[in-house]
Amino acid sequence: MDNLEEDSSKVTALYPDPPPFWNAFTPENIARFDALRQDFADKHGLDADADTDTIVRIPDVPDDLIYLQPPAEPIDSKWRLFSEPQTLDEELQSLETAGILRLGPTSETDRDGRHVDRAFELKRLAKSMLLNFLELVGVMSQDPSHGLEKVQDLKTLFLNFHHILNEYRPHQAREQLIQLMQDQLDSKRAETAAIRGVVDKAKRALEGLGSMEMSPVEPIGASASSSTRSSGAAAAANGVLAPHTLNGAAHDAKDEVPYWDRESEGWAMVDTDFE
């Protein structure tokens, strides 16, 4: 019963079985192939690590590992996929080879040509489409049997339009690249300017500090208490106006002396650690 079900599912399967070579990709085989490649690289003096991305073809791969090596590039740069011929360099099929009447001038070959003409051509085609449609409606209202010719004309117009449009695609891609690079450049410059601005600010601040540091250097601890004392004195000088702050400052200064002593001891320890 189970068998039967399996069989029937095989018949009705939506997709065919995978190609048989998937069985070859076992961990052991992959390891063996890697070893082989390493050997080959060592023998020929290639840097294996650098070449893992580039394709190194090893000749004489054992038969059971043959599927682990990707096939070589097609020699004549042509191959078939789903019974459609493919080529390595994709080229836009020209209108003539597709059997379509070309309405505009050929303009693919000139590298210096500007694309304003092409835009003009596209506009002309767009207008022609509208006009031809109007004619088609007119013809159909008079004699539907003559409509086919006009439909053909419209078809040619549309195909020409699409062709010119597709010719323009590489141009647009380059244009987008330019845009991208410009954006990158702008952001880089903005970043540099921002860094410079901050650096300048920091430098000015440092200069300011430097002029303040001109005051004579006092021994550790004494300087801290002297500075608080001097600020207290300054507060005292101003304190005529605000006796409350004078008291507060004096109080703070008393508290701060042991605090600064402790602090400077701590920093001295940190400094010896660094040295």
Added chain:
Amino acid sequence: MGDMLTQLQDSVDQLADRFIACFYYLERHHDLETFGPNDRIPDLKSEQPKEVDSLSPEVFQAGQLELARDLIVQEQQIEYIISNLPGLENSERDQEQLIKELEEELKTAEAQRLEAVKEKDEVLLKLDQVLRGIRRN
């Protein structure tokens, strides 16, 4: 900038769709007329599916007008997109030149940026030293 070309392509395809829509409308909603005095419009039975769903002349004409307007708007839109295609004034050689220049400028900008970063690090170090000096004093 976006992908103007794809937008243009879609617009053109839409124009083609509108052409067909116009025909469908005309075919479906036109009025029935006789060509000669001997013709007569057959009186279809109501259960038969109608080939033509005639509209009153005013409605029919209004519909035609709307469709025609749509066509013209669509065509104008196409022309507008064409005028706004990126880099119409550049040739391929111009583009290559521009890309090379930008590459150079990017390199110098990157060098300047690295220089600025270096300077920033130096200043940071100096600031750090000064701050530590202040703490110590």
